[in-house]
Amino acid sequence: DTGVSQDPRHKITKRGQNVTFRCDPISEHNRLYWYRQTLGQGPEFLTYFQNEAQLEKSRLLSDRFSAERPKGSFSTLEIQRTEQGDSAMYLCASSRSLTDTQYFGPGTRLTVL
């Protein structure tokens, strides 16, 4: 298996700009998750897809955040009008089933200036 991949690995942007991240899950995994991790903390759940359906969203996911998974394959996470508080590592994970292990990608490090 190739692992979960994320692009870009690093993104530096100015406050107020929009950014989009991409995640490619492990090929046979139909469940995909987004988490956010700030320095010194564990990852925090943002949202979850089963195939193309977004089934759960955290309170952390404000109106400026949107996620899609067209055709149930790769997923994108967009942040509009970025704020300095959005600076974090954005992690994507995938799993095969409800009780299966979630495997994480390398993450996208976002810095908002």
Add this chain to the structure above:
Amino acid sequence: EDQVTQSPEALRLQEGESSSLNCSYTVSGLRGLFWYRQDPGKGPEFLFTLYSAGEEKEKERLKATLTKKESFLHITAPKPEDSATYLCAVHPRSIIQGAQKLVFGQGTRLTINP
């Protein structure tokens, strides 16, 4: 509310000095408990899944155990390459269909000095 607390926050050991990391959890029901290793600037790397009290899993110098309220990650005769942050996460049972989130602790930063 589901909660995970890891202790200590940071641990510094000499090479070969065995120790244990603790993960205490409060959940309404446990679907599974996971241990991950995370190196700086990288995503978490899966280590173990434990499903029920009394279960143990081993991998090289690491052994994970589970009780009804906590899990331990025992590290035996560690080497400098074992230096990393170790994350514990629970997958709670939920009445909400499709609820999938992992709830993570803040991690233990482990440093092994040669």
